[in-house]
Amino acid sequence: MTSTQKDPVIVVLQLTGGNDYFNTVIPHNDPLYMDNRPYIKYPLEDLIKVDDELSFMPSMGPIKGLYDQGKVAVIHGIGYPDSPRSHFRSMDIWHTCEPDKVGIEGWAGRITQQLDPNKENVLTAINFGHGLPRALVVPGVPVAAIADLSTYGVLTGITDQDQRSKALDLFARMYSPAIGAGAVTDYLRGTGMDALKGADIVKAAPEMYSSNVEYPASAIASHLKDIAQVYLADLGTRIFYTQHATFDTHAGEMMNHPILWREVSEGITAFFDDLHEHGRGENVLMYLFSEFGRRVHDNGSGTDHGAAGASFVIGDMVKGGMYGEYPSRKAEDLEQGDLVPNYDFRGAYSSIVEDWMGLDAKPIVNGNFEKLAFL
Amino acid sequence: MSHKDDLAQMAHLMRRAGFGATRGELERRVAVGYEATVEELLNPPKEDSGGPAGTFAMLTRYHPNTLLPGGVPTLGQSSWMYHMINSPNPLVEKVALFWHHVFATGNSKVDNCDQLLEQVEMFREFGMGNYRTMLVELSKNPAMIYWLDNNENHRDAVNENWGRELLELFSMGVSNYTEVDVREASRAFTGWTIAPKVPRLPYGRFPWRFDYREEDHDDTEKTFLGHSGNFNGEDIIDIIVKEPATIRFICRHLYNFFVADEVQVPAWTIEPARDEEALDVMVNTLEESNYDIKTLLRVVFNSDFFKNATYAKIKSPAEVVAGTLRLVEDWNTPRPGIKDIGLQPGYMGQSILDPPSVEGWYTGAEWINSGSLLARINFVADRVADTSLSGVKKIIADMKADGVSTPDELVQASLEHMGFLELSPETKKQLLEHAKGGGNLDWNDEAASGTRIGEVLALVGATTEYQFG
Numbered sequence: 001m002t003s004t005q006k007d008p009v010i011v012v013l014q015l016t017g018g019n020d021y022f023n024t025v026i027p028h029n030d031p032l033y034m035d036n037r038p039y040i041k042y043p044l045e046d047l048i049k050v051d052d053e054l055s056f057m058p059s060m061g062p063i064k065g066l067y068d069q070g071k072v073a074v075i076h077g078i079g080y081p082d083s084p085r086s087h088f089r090s091m092d093i094w095h096t097c098e099p100d101k102v103g104i105e106g107w108a109g110r111i112t113q114q115l116d117p118n119k120e121n122v123l124t125a126i127n128f129g130h131g132l133p134r135a136l137v138v139p140g141v142p143v144a145a146i147a148d149l150s151t152y153g154v155l156t157g158i159t160d161q162d163q164r165s166k167a168l169d170l171f172a173r174m175y176s177p178a179i180g181a182g183a184v185t186d187y188l189r190g191t192g193m194d195a196l197k198g199a200d201i202v203k204a205a206p207e208m209y210s211s212n213v214e215y216p217a218s219a220i221a222s223h224l225k226d227i228a229q230v231y232l233a234d235l236g237t238r239i240f241y242t243q244h245a246t247f248d249t250h251a252g253e254m255m256n257h258p259i260l261w262r263e264v265s266e267g268i269t270a271f272f273d274d275l276h277e278h279g280r281g282e283n284v285l286m287y288l289f290s291e292f293g294r295r296v297h298d299n300g301s302g303t304d305h306g307a308a309g310a311s312f313v314i315g316d317m318v319k320g321g322m323y324g325e326y327p328s329r330k331a332e333d334l335e336q337g338d339l340v341p342n343y344d345f346r347g348a349y350s351s352i353v354e355d356w357m358g359l360d361a362k363p364i365v366n367g368n369f370e371k372l373a374f375l
Numbered sequence: 376m377s378h379k380d381d382l383a384q385m386a387h388l389m390r391r392a393g394f395g396a397t398r399g400e401l402e403r404r405v406a407v408g409y410e411a412t413v414e415e416l417l418n419p420p421k422e423d424s425g426g427p428a429g430t431f432a433m434l435t436r437y438h439p440n441t442l443l444p445g446g447v448p449t450l451g452q453s454s455w456m457y458h459m460i461n462s463p464n465p466l467v468e469k470v471a472l473f474w475h476h477v478f479a480t481g482n483s484k485v486d487n488c489d490q491l492l493e494q495v496e497m498f499r500e501f502g503m504g505n506y507r508t509m510l511v512e513l514s515k516n517p518a519m520i521y522w523l524d525n526n527e528n529h530r531d532a533v534n535e536n537w538g539r540e541l542l543e544l545f546s547m548g549v550s551n552y553t554e555v556d557v558r559e560a561s562r563a564f565t566g567w568t569i570a571p572k573v574p575r576l577p578y579g580r581f582p583w584r585f586d587y588r589e590e591d592h593d594d595t596e597k598t599f600l601g602h603s604g605n606f607n608g609e610d611i612i613d614i615i616v617k618e619p620a621t622i623r624f625i626c627r628h629l630y631n632f633f634v635a636d637e638v639q640v641p642a643w644t645i646e647p648a649r650d651e652e653a654l655d656v657m658v659n660t661l662e663e664s665n666y667d668i669k670t671l672l673r674v675v676f677n678s679d680f681f682k683n684a685t686y687a688k689i690k691s692p693a694e695v696v697a698g699t700l701r702l703v704e705d706w707n708t709p710r711p712g713i714k715d716i717g718l719q720p721g722y723m724g725q726s727i728l729d730p731p732s733v734e735g736w737y738t739g740a741e742w743i744n745s746g747s748l749l750a751r752i753n754f755v756a757d758r759v760a761d762t763s764l765s766g767v768k769k770i771i772a773d774m775k776a777d778g779v780s781t782p783d784e785l786v787q788a789s790l791e792h793m794g795f796l797e798l799s800p801e802t803k804k805q806l807l808e809h810a811k812g813g814g815n816l817d818w819n820d821e822a823a824s825g826t827r828i829g830e831v832l833a834l835v836g837a838t839t840e841y842q843f844g
Contacts, residue, residue, distance in 0.1 A: 085539075122745070127746075130724045132744040144746065145745055147746055153749070157756055158760075158833075163830070167830070170805060170806070192752075250534060299527060299532055300532045301524075
């Protein structure tokens with residue numbers, strides 16, 4: 001599969017742990033914010049006003065800059081019915097689009113499968129970080145995981161070139177598919193072959209990259225920089241996935257939440273600045289989500305697991321603004337003390353899959369869901 | 376059984392009940408016998424042996440900061456990896472790793488490796504004891520209390536984090552209780568906190584200890600899983616351990632860790648166990664032994680379902696790193712650069728003492744992706760091909776003494792030294808073809824022979840078979 005500079009790509013940024021929606025996009029006129037948050041709230045004067053109703057929390061300045069340019073869509077009240085309030089299950093549901101049973105196929109993995117059904121490019125989807133989020137996993141579909149772009153390759157310890165090429169030949173033979181080896185060994189062999197091919201291709205990216213943009217020092221900024229390098233090298237990667245953690249602010253929220261969002265906001269603006277420096281911003285869409293929002297009433301030092309949250313869609317081609325409705329904060333409208341989701345996350349996925357990637361969303365998200373017009 | 380079969384079976388036991396063994400150790404253990412070895416592993420000497428020739432004392436002397444690494448996770452990770460590599464009681468470390476998988480507590484939030492290492496010490500001490508006692512110890516463990524916010528669980532402001540995970544992840548499994556049960560369990564644990572509550576800045580770190588504050592405990596009536604009373608935390612644990620779901624859940628975890636890879640935990644409410652019969656044996660054993668983990672492990676290690684479960688488990692990254700370093704006898708004394716052994720499992724997707732969340736790690740085939748597989752293969756290959764390491768030197772000396780010469784003998788001996796690995800016939804054939812390219816070993820040039828052996832060992836380490844534990 002060849003890539004062209006016109007192929008749309010997505011960058012998924014997962015806010016792991018459950019971001020506190022009520023304390024991120026804040027309905028600043030609502031007395032219920034102050035009432036429910038005796039301890040866990042930002043001073044009203046520090047909020048970044050977006051419109052008459054809503055503000056961003058104080059460290060989202062860089063994102064507000066993009067918002068003012070019309071490049072940020074905020075999706076309100078996102079989630080799914082009957083949130084289990086477990087990180088594990090919630091993340092699984094977001095990854096597999098299966099709220100009622102345990103799914104084994106991830107939505108981003110299914111996109112990969114549709115984009116590259118013949119597995120011609122082992123780099124169609126890449127996770128930047130250790131391990132693989134389930135969103136990217138579909139049995140038999142190759143996905144690369146790059147913890148650090150600068151050190152990536154097979155049997156890199158063998159320095160003698162002739163010896164290494166013989167060893168890599170043997171490796172390729174040992175890992176080529178075999179009949180009757182069993183599912184796990186098949187998987188190991190497939191992964192080994194993908195690793196061998198991917199490593200060979202990806203080593204070009206850092207060699208080709210140069211930029212004047214300085215990324216801030218944070219784990220998420222390093223991953224976004226790696227993503228920029230691979231994207232700018234035109235290796236045909238269409239799905240980039242990474243995450244930042246941990247938004248699980250049961251305690252110490254007022255210390256940690258501002259830092260997390262500062263790192264995310266600054267990382268994102270550096271990333272888009274980098275793309276723009278290379279004139280390559282228009283085909284990249286970034287999607288931010290978290291597995292759930294947090295409880296409306298704080299617990300004294302943080303907030304517990306909740307339900308509805310917010311997602312963000314960022315990019316040059318995005319029709320910026322507020323989408324959907326902020327769920328009611330009134331006590332009688334809450335479910336077990338939580339904001340009730342009023343928009344199914346699979347609708348947001350569908351909008352991206354169909355209106356950005358140009359694929360049929362139904363088999364990817366397991367059904368038809370209301371889309372939003374942020375593209 | 377032939378002597379080689381005995382050695383292969385012992386290699387299997389040592390991979391599961393420890394972190395693998397050199398051929399020399401396997402020979403010694405086979406001479407003692409399988410069942411006797413199981414007993415030895417289950418009954419480590421009471422006093423802390425300090426490791427061979429004061430290995431652990433040396434760690435503290437040369438790297439004092441690994442004793443109380445504070446908020447520096449790598450030092451804490453290095454300290455534990457050093458113990459996995461060097462402990463004369465490998466099952467103690469293995470069991471501690473098991474509980475760390477289940478009771479996953481992470482430095483990302485605790486920001487206190489002193490307390491995390493103390494938790495590991497608690498796993499060492501109570502890990503093979505009574506499961507009820509373990510849950511009580513866990514409930515009082517300062518790192519856990521902080522990790523799941525029980526220090527923020529107050530009589531008039533209940534925090535459900537600990538109460539929920541105790542039920543969902545540490546005992547019963549999801550869907551065996553209601554939201555009300557979560558609430559009631561959490562109420563029973565109000566007042567279970569840590570002391571001293573001194574902010575780290577600007578005062579520095581104070582060791583935490585468990586502190587029960589009666590005045591902050593909600594002593595009113597609770598109704599939990601159909602039982603009512605003025606329950607405190609231990610009462611909740613007493614009710615939990617008697618639930619059939621609990622024993623099954625813990626046995627399935629033990630099966631997944633010691634016997635064969637299961638589907639991932641969230642699927643356990645839906646998918647039947649990989650071996651229902653084996654699980655029933657384990658459930659009955661744990662019940663009859665009054666939750667004694669050691670009795671259960673004895674039954675498991677001596678069972679046919681365990682002995683037959685070869686190549687049924689993908690090694691965790693900690694097992695890859697500790698097992699390989701034990702084999703090559705690297706890091707059996709401290710030296711500069713010790714952080715590397717703490718970082719390596721993380722490169723393969725398992726930052727010990729820092730799991731991605733309280734759910735721990737996805738295991739089995741989920742350990743493997745193109746990035747982690749590369750990290751595993753490269754790590755092993757680099758170590759076993761390093762002829763300056765004493766374990767590799769011993770392998771070379773053994774091969775010389777055994778008169779290993781032809782490519783066939785070289786491949787066979789390499790497989791035996793790497794844990795009596797059994798390769799698929801096709802892979803073995805290809806490896807042999809490759810080895811034939813170099814001809815017979817020439818023992819007149821010992822350096823060249825050593826390099827050849829190292830290369831074949833590296834390629835054995837790069838096989839799919841070596842990825843299994």
